[in-house]
Amino acid sequence: MSDTSTFVLNGSWLSGPTYKVGLMLSLCGVSFGYRAIDLRAGEQRTPEYRAKTPFSQVPVLEHGGRTFAQSAAILQYLAETLGRFQGADAAERAEIAAWMFWDFDRLAPGIYRSRTIRLGIFPADDSVRDHYASVGTAALTLLQTRLDGREWLVGTRPTIADIDVYGVVAYAGEAGFDLAAYPAITAWKARVEALPGWATSADVLPKQSRP
């Protein structure tokens, strides 16, 4: 394992993508510094933060003198760097990437957007709210079909595909979706939560903390 003492996660406690990275580090048993970025105050648009990422978003992971952005790319970097939760070969890694791309394309908009609408962070009228609710329902239905009869999304053990997708499904309740309607997702979610090192977003993302 490489030197892990230099991991610093820049994030927001409200941010699902930040949770994905914090959860990965926790599942890997890696301690990390955490820098809270105040999104409401626009800290993500300051020159200092922009020097870390061209995207002006959280999360950003600092490690080994470099910065890494986009949660899915960060999970891939950590899987390779730490040798955990990665695919066995190129074909499995491509399958894992496919689920992560699908997550960002279909699952995350349906659930994260529905959540921010419900929390009042993203004001929206009823038609917009209903649109994201139906996007989320379609994605959860697909995920239920995939997980019916299998333990993990890809192969026979947990991978970063599970961590990535879990980092969205974990917010389904707050977003207004009832997971009781999706028994295979509920069982898979419990399997993820039984992994050593699993932690809630409140555990891995302190509201106020600076390294």
Ligand SMILES: N[C@@H](CCC(=O)N[C@@H](CS)C(=O)NCC(=O)O)C(=O)O
């Ligand atoms: N695709 C990105 C999405 C990151 C993202 O949406 N971050 C939000 C918080 S959850 C953000 O930084 N928003 C602030 C802004 O856009 O100004 C990832 O997975 O890392």
